[in-house]
Amino acid sequence: MLGFLLGLAWSQPAGGAEPILSWAGAERDPHPCLYVTAKDLARFKATAKNLPELAAQKSFNVGGGLEQAVTAALLTGNPAAEQAVLQGALSALDTLLANIPRTTRDNVGPHAYSQFFGQAVGLADAALAAKSVGAEDRAKLRAKIAQVCYAINDPKYFNPEAAHGSLCPNMFTSAAGYRLTAAALIPSHPLGKKWFDDALAELRQEVEDWxxxxxxxxxxxxxxxxxxxxxxxxxxxxxxxxxxxxxxxxxxxxxxxxxxxxxxxxxxxxxxxxxxxxxxxxxxxxxxxxxxxxxxxxxxxxxxxxxxxxxxxxxxxxxxxxxxxxxxxxxxxxxxxxxxxxxxxxxxPPAWGSQYYQETGVQLRNGIGSDRETMLYMIAGRFHSHYFNDSGAIALFGKGRELCDDDDYQRRRAKESREAHSMPDKPATFNEERVMELREFSTAPHLDYASGVRRGWQRQIAFVKDADPLAPNYFVIADTLDAKSAPTIWRLFLAAQQITPTAMGVIMTGRDDVDMDIFFLQPGLAKPQIHTNHISLAVEKSGTVTVVLYPRLRTERPPEVSPLDGGQGVRVVTAAGTDIIYLTPGPRTARPDEGKVSLVKQRGGQTVRVVPGACDIVRNWWTDGDPQLRQIKWKKGPQYPPFPDYEDAVSPNPGNLLLLERGKPAVATDFLLAQGAGKPAQATDVSVGWDDDGLDVTFQCVDSGIVAAFKDNDNIKLWKDDCVYVWLDPGHTHNSDRKYIMIQVSASGAWHDLKNSDPTFNVQGLKADVARTARGWSARLRIPWKGLGEAAPKPGDVWGVNFTRMDQPGKVDLDNMQMSSWAALPYHPGDPTDLLRWGHLVFGGKDDSAVRKAHQAIIDSAYTRERLLK
Structure with a gap:
């Protein structure tokens, strides 16, 4: 009953009109009507094998035997099954009605109760088709289905134009699917056709866009x-x-x-x-x-x-x-x-093979019907929802065995690996919203080729293949990095039992019966470092890293590999013959027929020469927008927030620096909303000073509608007030372990503090004075070093710092409140505890040389080989 009342409360039609829960013509609606029809049932009855047993069964449990109960009800008319699906439908509809408000009211995605929805509509369709279900129970079912329809067609319910929105396309599909399915159960309802047609139109458009x-x-x-x-x-x-x-x-x-x-x-x-x-x-x-x-x-x-x-x-x-x-x-x-x-x-068996997918990735594949097929997939394109920062990364199967794996959603990698993939590291891949744009693709019997670009990194992949899956089938990959993309770390994750160094690279001993030889071709490269599940290579300067990935049966000998022309090409000699492959960022000579990639294959006295030539991917489908920026393709839905590129959010950030001279406060102004979202509606200025005993921080907040409801200290709900924050990183670590000090002050004068996420910590001796001003309010904080549990800084010392403000628009308003900060947060709505984005407090004094040295160190460490390659 509680579920029914909650559902009814949240299923009123817009505008206050009474919901229509009973209507003429409902008894003539056909059932079953969703996934099977009465015509289909006759065909299924003719082929089903266990109908006598189902017809004789005396009881059914829809909780543990959903399909059995529905099958028995529809194909045998078993009264026990029909009553089971009826009671199950009524119960599931009540549960569903109780859950829908979680979306309308609390912005919970509709996937959260997909099980209840699937059960409710499937059972309801079977129950409405059952001959033993009486008119009263049918009316109850239809009334509950109508309530569901009203609730999920509410403009506040999950749809692309709803204010709360989401960035997970599948949730919009769920919502539209719910609307169509529920409406299909009651087609005679006065609003049934509109509900159905609107949902179908939305789903049709999704197919065209996604x-x-x-x-x-x-x-x-x-x-x-x-x-x-x-x-x-x-x-x-x-x-x-x-x-x-x-x-x-x-x-x-x-x-x-x-x-x-x-x-x-x-x-x-x-x-x-x-x-x-x-x-x-x-x-x-x-x-x-x-x-x-x-x-x-x-x-x-x-x-x-x-x-x-x-x-x-x-x-x-x-x-x-x-x-x-x-x-x-x-x-x-x-x-x-x-x-x-x-x-x-x-x-x-299909004849599927190598294929590019313009906004998703590229698959290089050979021998799909064999137990020894070889394939490589590179993630690429703007379709990048529910991925990691992995665009451009590869995964590889060689001769039927997994050799290069990528992260999975279930068996979480160790922390050091989870943030990395089989590709170069930052700066080219720093921005997780940036994606690899596919540029070229060619497929031929002996050679496939693909390339893509992500910022200053170009990845080219040549796949040398053979009609015999046991013959040499291998890859040559060239990663070219421009001056802004190096130094960096190049990585390759391996599904290995063991990784052993060799003169030119490593041998990966696979988990099964296939190993892989890995050769680096350029002279002067650093030696690859061997880790538990991957290898890494420190790349100190711009240029190209070319690697040969050669899968082979463990019983086979490794190939003989010789670099050519400084690593632009390679000679691969095996028992099958000799291959010469060139793979370069640009044409090798002025002769256009030699191109960027070529293969000369010698087998049994025969020579095959392959030069793909121009093979640019024509982008004639989705022509607007940045092809290297993750997006959802639609006209009216929400979009991924902007995120800074490396040069815009380099860490540490030398642009956000306060030099504190004794007796002369430094000023932090120009607060920003989350990166790329512009300036806040109301300005904030901060002045900062220091002495031997503590830190002085004063906020001046322009505010036309002050919210100051909470009066008690250490209340975790202070963010619902107008409030300001001081964030301190005494070790100047800019680490990702969330070790920091936070002091929050409300416009009411209440404060909240913590250290290293410990809410019981208190800054002993903290003073917070709040006052109203002509333009808004101010907060002055006196923060003793001793109360922080930190030694007083010396001239030349540097602490990490940020200042943020939560501005409520005259009342608590989750949709319109604004969080702004001095050092811009990385994405909307922003994470102020992301120390990587914080600025710097340089403590000054009589020792000017120490201050200058500290200042220069910040600038230098913004991007240095030692920091990046540590």
Whole structure:
């Protein structure tokens, strides 16, 4: 009852009109109508094998046997099953109605109750189709479904134009899918058609915007599957409802999307039961498989039998997995997946191979039908939701075994590795909003080539391949860094048992029966450093680092590798023959036919020469915006906030420096909102002075509407007042361990302090005087060194520092309050505890030489080889 009352309270239509919970014609609505129809049931009855047992069963538990109960109700008319789905539907709808306000009121994503939604609509459709369910119970079901429709069509509910928004596309898909599915259950409702049509239009547009021309999707594989599963479910519902164009179910972009999932699926992996799986790029779980190939084979088998055969093959390669993914609830098809498990189509291997995906990445692949296929994937493109700072990173399988892995969402790496990937480190890759822009792609029987650019870093990859997957199939990678991108650290993560140094690089002993030889070609490079799970290379200056990645069976001898022309080319000699590969940032000579990449392959007295020539990727689909900036493609939704590039937010930040001379306070002005968001509505100035006993900090705040509700000290809710903060890093570490001192003062005069995240810490002797001024308010703080537990600084000492302000617009307003700071925070809404962005207090005095030395050290350490390569 509580769930029903909560749901009713949050499901009123806009404008205060009474919700329509009973209407004429409702009894004529067809059921089942979502994923199967009455016509489908006749076909399923003819092929089902256990119907007599289901018909005789006396009890059902929808909590643990959802599919069984729905199948029995729909295919046998078992009264016990029909009553079970009825009671389950009523209960699930109440639970759903109690949860929807979490989104409208608290901005919880709709994915948080996807299980309840899937259960509610699936059970309701079966219950409304049941002959033993009486008119009163049907009316209850329809009334609750209508309440759900009102609640999820509220303008405040999750949609691209809602003020709270989100930057996770899959959540918008969930919300639109909910709206379409619930409306489909009550098509005769006076608002049913509008609800349905609006949701279908939104989902259609998502497909056009969130699948690039080659099929790459807007999020990492796990969350892209969350989207695709709900698209396919919603469009099947639309098809069954008689929507135009088969409800968008056979949109060519959906075909390309599932082909993307197929092509990026790994080779058969011993760690995934010998089956293929989704690659663990970005926030994708380890060993994640999917049933979507099988579902779409069932749906496409009449429209395109050949395509369905390829999907059936990949379905079986994924082990005929039963769910769309793992560790998420997938509301589409819930309780109905058993109707889409067996397509009856004879499987046929697809001819998928190397392919670029303009806004997602590039896949270099050879031998998809073999147990010894070789593939490399490079993450790239503006579709970068639910990824790490990994655009440009690679993952590699050689001869059927995983050799270079990327981070996964489940088995978290150690801290030092989690922040890095198989690519160069900052400055080129400092900005996590920047992405690798694919520039070139070429594929041919003997050589594939791809390149991309991310700021001052260019990555080129040549894939030397052979029709025989056991023959030499290997990669040459050239990473070119401009003057602003070096010095840096180059890394390659390895799925290794052991990493052993060699004269030109390392040998990686794999976890199975495949090893990989790694050769660095340029003379004068530093020796690679060997770590537990990766190798790293200190790159001290601009130029090119070229590396050969040569997978081989453990029983094979390593190749003989000789650099050519200072590392611009390489000769690779194996038992199969000799290859000469050139890979350079620009054409090697004035002759255009020699280009940037070329291969001469000698096999059995025959010579093959491959020169891809010009192979620029034509960007004719998404032409607006910065191709190296992560974005969500849509017209009206929220967008990722700006984030500074390295030169704009270098750490330490020499531009935010206060030189404290005794008796002459330094002034910090020009507060900013989070990086790139501009200036705050009301100004803040800070003056800072010091002496042997302590620090003096005075804030002057322009404020036309002061909020000062909290009077008690150490109240963690002081941020709801107008308040100011002093942040101190006495060790000047600029570290990421959140070791700092915070002193917060409200316009009420109350204060809150902590040290190294310890809320029980108190600054002994702290004085905080707050006063109203003609333009707003001021706060003067006297902070004793002794009270901080720190020694008094000496001339030339440097502390890290920042000053921030929380400005409430006359009342507590989460949407319109502004946090501003002296040293700009990295992203909206900003994290003031990010010491990497803080400025500097240089303590001055009689020893001017010490001050000058400290000042110069800050400037020098903004970007030095010692700091970066430590």
């Amino acid at each position: 699948v690039d021309p080659q099929g790459g999707m807007a999020e990492c594989p796990h969350y892209a599957m969350v989207i695709l599963d709900q698209w396919v479910g919603a469009f099947l519902i639309a098809k069954n409802a008689g929507a135009a164009d088969a409800g968008n179910l056979f949109n060519p972009r959906l075909r390309k999307a599932i082909e993307w999932f197929g092509n990026i699926s790994t080779p058969r992996d011993p760690r995934s039961g010998g089956f293929r799986r989704l690659p663990s790029y970005g926030h994708t779980y380890a060993n994640e498989r999917t049933s979507m190939f099988g579902v779409m084979a069932c749906l496409w088998k009449d429209t395109d039998p050949a395509f369905a055969a390829q999907l059936e093959w990949m379905h079986r390669e994924h082990g005929s997995f039963g769910e769309p993914g793992i560790l998420s609830y997938y509301p589409a098809f819930m309780a109905y997946r058993n109707f889409f498990r067996e397509s009856g189509v004879t499987p046929k």
